[in-house]
Amino acid sequence: MMFKLENSRTQNYDIGRYRGRWxxxxxxxxxxxxxxxxxxxxxxxxxxxxxxxxxxxxxxxxxxxxxxxxxxxxxxxxxxxxxxxxxxxxxxxxxxxxxxxxxxxxxxxxxxxxxxxxxxxxxxxxxxxxxxxxxxxxxxxxxxxxxxxxxxxxxxxxxxxxxxxxxxxxxxxxxxxxxxxxxxxxxxxxxxxxxxxxxxxxxxxxxxxxxxxxxxxxxxxxxxxxxxxxxxxxxxxxxxxxxxxxxxxxxxxxxxxxxxxxxxxxxxxxxxxxxxxxxxxxxxxxxxxxxxxxxxxxxxxxxxxxxxxxxxxxxxxxxxxxxxxxxxxxxxxxxxxxxxxxxxxxxxKPFPDSKKIIPQTSDDFDSAKLGHQWMWSFQPRADMYSLTERPGYLRLYAYKPLVEDKIETAGNTLLERNYRYNENVATAKFDISGMAEGQNAGLLHAAGRFHYGICVSVENGRRYIKIVSNDSRETITEFDASVKTVWFKSTWDFDFVNSFYYSFDGTNYMPAKDNIQLRGNDYRGDYIGFYNYNNISESGYVDIDYIKVESN
Structure with missing residues (x-):
């Protein structure tokens, strides 16, 4: 037989028993x-x-x-x-x-x-x-x-x-x-x-x-x-x-x-x-x-x-x-x-002298094409993103979601896989100077329809940092409209317990929300990436300079 496994209701295959040493x-x-x-x-x-x-x-x-x-x-x-x-x-x-x-x-x-x-x-x-x-x-x-x-x-x-x-x-x-x-x-x-x-x-x-x-x-x-x-x-x-x-x-x-x-x-x-x-x-x-x-x-x-x-x-x-x-x-x-x-x-190993390789995660968007690790949630609008409009940046143009403020219905959401390590930090730099009224853009964890993210939201001419999920939108702070750049940071541990942070200078990070339990859903594990939509009209954009993912 292929596997002779213990006939026990408690038999589990704990892929985490070696705590990220995979x-x-x-x-x-x-x-x-x-x-x-x-x-x-x-x-x-x-x-x-x-x-x-x-x-x-x-x-x-x-x-x-x-x-x-x-x-x-x-x-x-x-x-x-x-x-x-x-x-x-x-x-x-x-x-x-x-x-x-x-x-x-x-x-x-x-x-x-x-x-x-x-x-x-x-x-x-x-x-x-x-x-x-x-x-x-x-x-x-x-x-x-x-x-x-x-x-x-x-x-x-x-x-x-x-x-x-x-x-x-x-x-x-x-x-x-x-x-x-x-x-x-x-x-x-x-x-x-x-x-x-x-x-x-x-x-x-x-x-x-x-x-x-x-x-x-x-x-x-x-x-x-x-x-x-x-x-x-x-x-x-x-x-x-x-x-x-x-x-x-x-x-x-x-x-x-x-x-x-x-x-x-x-x-x-x-x-x-x-x-x-x-x-x-x-x-x-x-x-x-x-x-x-x-x-x-x-x-x-x-x-x-x-x-x-x-x-x-x-x-x-x-x-x-x-x-x-x-x-x-x-x-x-x-x-x-x-x-x-x-x-x-x-x-x-089958070949003991082979070189260690880790699948791609970090990206500085210096190429005219997206890296192969990236996938959109459903087929994207090809005219609503660009890697050449501003070389070295990923530009995401905003358009209306199918349902207002429902990220799972927002087109051109871009994701990549996360991997199971003991400690993980993802940092992304956003140029928000092109954002428009009604626009929301941020860093997102997603598994199928399940999601948790941190974003900039433009409402009535005012700008906010918000934490968003499937059923909630929590305002963390309002900030001055003169701010042109925002850094978002997500940290998560081996059990995918997550915390979000934000910064206006790339050095000093302020906590937004912690103890968020990420999860798998819709036959998908946890992915990380970006989303961008506008509830009011097809207007506004963000330029993403990089995402840096560090794990150990």
């Missing part, structure tokens, strides 16, 4: 998680000596974060594969903003050797399946293609968690129909990756022999090793009133299974699969969704399970790298004497 330790070893931020539903591949990782991004744009590594432990954000969410649906545009926690779910990245092309397939729970492709994952990705059914119709609502396998001269597509009680289907896929070629074969359903679950498979992964086909999934089950997640894996020499008499299954007459499953266990942040990848190291071939931790918390769903071995053709998490259990600390 990733590369600088001594040839690493601690889990290797990415202590919100990289949910990951998928990973190796192409040559390079590893590429992708994850869900929901309603954030550009979508589909792409990361790169040479050692599986240290990662850089190199791209976002979906430039424009409106190529999926107009619901994700700035003038609608329908779909918090929806849009891009559980993507799959593959590399087709026949045409040297990278593909990312993904689902949205309301719209169906889609695909983007490129020959250079560091460069430009294609426009979005919709994956259609064999009759040319859309998959539409109710599907998620797809996986693709390029298999010699064939291609296959696995997906879950959650609208039909989470049934899992296997389809043949066209060579260009845009059309399934049949109506699909049911490979798993709730309460069948493969796993006695109330819900069928999610987190689908389909891969081939040593001539065998492997279907890796997880699913949910209720134990003592709590919903828990369970991993299981199926395999066969034939992709359609084998009959009891040893003959291969077919599309019209599928066979059965060998299978194993972990014990049902309640764990708040169980390692449960990701993919298996090999590493060609100086010591030989090693195998790993790259997984997120389930149950969204303040840091979202961070990712861990678990060593595994193949035993009798089954992947078993194992490191030293530890087998089938979560492995947290002092793990040998």
């Amino acid at each position: 990733g590369d330790l600088g001594n040839g070893k690493y601690n889990n998680p290797v990415l202590a931020g919100d990289f949910s539903d990951p998928d990973i591949i190796r192409v040559g000596e390079d590893y590429f990782l992708i994850c869900s991004t929901m309603q954030l744009s550009p979508g589909l974060t792409v990361l790169h590594s040479r050692d599986l432990v240290n990662w850089s954000i190199i791209n976002n594969a979906v430039r424009d969410l409106t190529q999926i649906s107009q619901n994700y545009n700035w003038n609608k903003m329908n779909g918090y926690s929806r849009c891009i779910w559980a993507p799959c990245i593959t590399y087709n050797k026949k045409n040297s092309t990278f593909y990312i397939h993904f689902g949205t729970p309301d719209d169906g399946f889609f695909m983007v492709k490129t020959r250079d994952p560091f460069g430009e990705w294609s426009d979005v293609y919709e994956v259609k059914k064999a009759d040319g119709s859309r998959f539409g609502f109710g599907w998620d968690d797809c996986s693709v396998l390029w298999d010699d001269d064939k291609a296959y597509f696995v997906a879950t129909n959650f609208a039909d009680n989470y049934k899992g289907y296997l389809f043949k896929l066209s060579d260009d990756g845009t059309t399934v070629l049949d109506d699909g074969v049911l490979i798993h359903a709730p309460h069948d022999e493969y796993a006695p679950l109330e819900y069928g498979p999610e987190a689908n992964k389909l891969f081939k090793k040593d001539g065998k086909y492997y279907f890796f999934h997880n699913g949910c089950h209720t134990v003592e009133g709590a919903t828990v997640r369970m991993a299981f894996i199926m395999r066969s020499d034939c992709i359609y299974g084998i009959h009891p008499d040893g003959t291969p299954g077919t599309f019209d007459n599928p066979g059965r699969y060998e299978h194993i499953k972990e014990p049902i266990v309640q764990g708040f942040r169980e390692p449960c969704q990701g993919n298996i990848v090999d590493a060609i190291t100086p010591q030989g071939v090693k195998w790993y399970f790259f997984t997120h931790h389930g149950s969204t918390d303040k840091d979202g769903r961070p990712c861990s790298l678990l060593p595994l071995e193949w035993q009798n053709g089954w992947p078993i998490v194992k490191y030293g004497e530890v087998e089938g259990r979560m492995i947290w600390e002092n793990i040998e």
